[in-house]
Amino acid sequence: MSGYMGKVLWVDLESGSFLEETIPEKTYRDYLSGMGLAAHLLYEHIPAGADPLGPANILGLVSGLLTGTPSLFSGRWMAVGKSPLTQTWGEANCGGNFSLAIKKCGYDGIFFKGISKKPVYLFIDHRGIQLKDAADLWGLDTSVTENTLLERHRKSRNPSIICIGPSGENQSLIAGICHDFGRMAARSGLGAVMGSKRLKAVVLAGARPIPVAHPQRMKALCRKPAKLTRFRIPFPAQIMALTGMLLRNPWIEIRWDGLMWSGILRKWGTVGLNQTAIEWGDAPIKNWAGTHQDYPLRSSNNLSPRKIAKLEDRKYHCLSCPLGCGGIMRQQGESQAAHKPEYETVMAFSSLLLNDDDQLVYEISERLNQAGMDSISAGGTVAAAIEWHQQGIITDEHTGGLKLDWGDGEAILTLVKAMIARQGIGDLLADGSKRAAERLQIEDHAAVVHAGGSELAQHDTRLDPGLALHAGVDPAPGRHTSGSFVYYNFYRLWAAFKDLPRPPLISLKKHSLIPSKELAKRAVGTAMFTNFYNALGICMFGAYLGIDRLPLFNWVNAATGWSLSPRDYLHIGHRIMTLRQLFNIKHGVSPKDIHISRRALGIPPQESGPNRGNQVDYPAMRRMFWDQIGWHPETGIPTQSVLIDLSLDDRRF
């Protein structure tokens, strides 16, 4: 046993009992750890048709196989379970230091089943496992909860905490799980699952080291990526907007190198892309119906990387990350130091809503972190509400007299507060835009930009159709991190797999819009690779370096003592992806019924802007993807031959 801890902990919240399960080595060889191990266990243990907010659903918190080994970018943990938002496989990925904390307690994952009769939190240290009363914590914001628990367990060594805020307690279907005062496992509504179980927090204070088969070999492998991540981009922030303008053309596409992106992350964090994305056509404007002309430079200058950098007090590194794309803001006025908002939050509450008040964006970012609400879904939902109000689909009667207008910061803040408190129309919107449309009996769903019920992130699928494809075919729909054609370029998989195509440095943009077998191959490679590295606890920003620069396959072999080939590991990624698909099928979700909004596909196409005329032939792309990955091209159900190939043919569904 090396690299992994060999055990998971089951917590039955109903009875308050604990069970340690030893996981056989074969399971690790078949599924690795992290998301792979979670898929293996949740497929077996969540009964078909389970209510995501009922006792039969299981909330898993999993580490990664490489976490705590001498490797880089390996500090991600994941929350997993059946999503109440999409009714599919649900997952949310987060950094901080919680991934190592799980392993230091001697586990690769902690799984919660049942529903507690009263609010509780889990505490583990070297003395044992305890479920403790959380009645006094229920109702508290996330930072207050963390501070209270830190004070309560101040004698513990390096306690690591995750918790839900009022949104999770209120079972808002867009609630996430908060960590380290502002990191968030936000997507899939898993904060609501935690809230439904009356589990307020998890405090881990174990001290076990992680066994590693060949530590010196791992360290030697770190030299190259460590050197590369010291790369400092040689240009000032002002050039980021200009870059977006230069990229804004309808003809030519450049194969980006992720190394440049690493430099941007190191210098400014994800907000380094703010203005580039707006000018390029990557950031959706005005609920995906506008263009950069609706949100010109004079608006986006308030959110320039330079301006945000000036407010940054210190860099925040997630565990084992050499980049440090996060940041802690300088204390402003009476407010406490807060995490620097991420690109997704900034865009969701600026360009998407035509708001150019940067202070408002910071305030909303912090409020959502304190409430434990997903900023991507919250922004998309507010955008839909404004559009409905502008079109007269919802009236002042619905909003309680609140006038919703594009760029009206005060109204946006009021609406966010109402969503957090589940008051008035906020109660409807707190479950996301698709549910709100259904409850308000809005027939025209054009303003709801989602895949499978989960709001799409701030990357325009009409610019990179791969984002649309992955957001729809991934068993956890609506996530921008599951893949895209640009990510394929970053991952540089062709360097390890000769059968995967190497895109040209410069190509015609229209090629990425025309479904082809080559694009399907790229997407399938990306999907398998993403599933593989999500089992390792690897950050996607690390994976951006490319597989020839980040030695993931060799790290796993050195950590575990195995000698598997890159092809073997991609095969495991294929197995995890397919098992997650089987999870959905077991729960009665028909893959072909997971829809993506027409607006996100360019139906009808935009008449101006960088993405004018772009239409994504999603059904054809999906058919080719399913065919290429070995799932039935019309139904998305894995074929018997691929199930046999992946040793999944014994799974009943």
Next chain:
Amino acid sequence: MAYRITENCRGCQACVRPCPTQAISGERHQVHVIDPQRCIDCGACGRVCPFGAVLTPAAELAQRVKKADWPKPLINHKTCVSCGLCIQICPVSCLAFEYVKEGSAARGFPILVQPTACIACGFCANICPVEAITMRAGRATPASP
């Protein structure tokens, strides 16, 4: 795998205090026992035992070392990538970030904030992915960042 106490133990309890996980129990003047479920193989018990009564997981006799000679982490901030693994793996929380100005913001580099709390386990050096930490006897002073 865990450390083990042999019959040579006189029950002096010298090992009880430095154990970071309170894994050692026993009455004074009686042979003590290490709970293998709690032991994290830090070796602190072996370094303090005056009677040669502690065996390593490899069943070798642990050597007593005078506390002043315990190796402590020497951290090269030029090599360090601020990943924080050393701080988080430390079983006695004796490392912490010290922030150093880099551009408009500051970046954290680990320093030994509680040298007397360090138990010389070497977990920090073992986990450091970029070999920025070496365990050296004597007073640890980090290289200038």
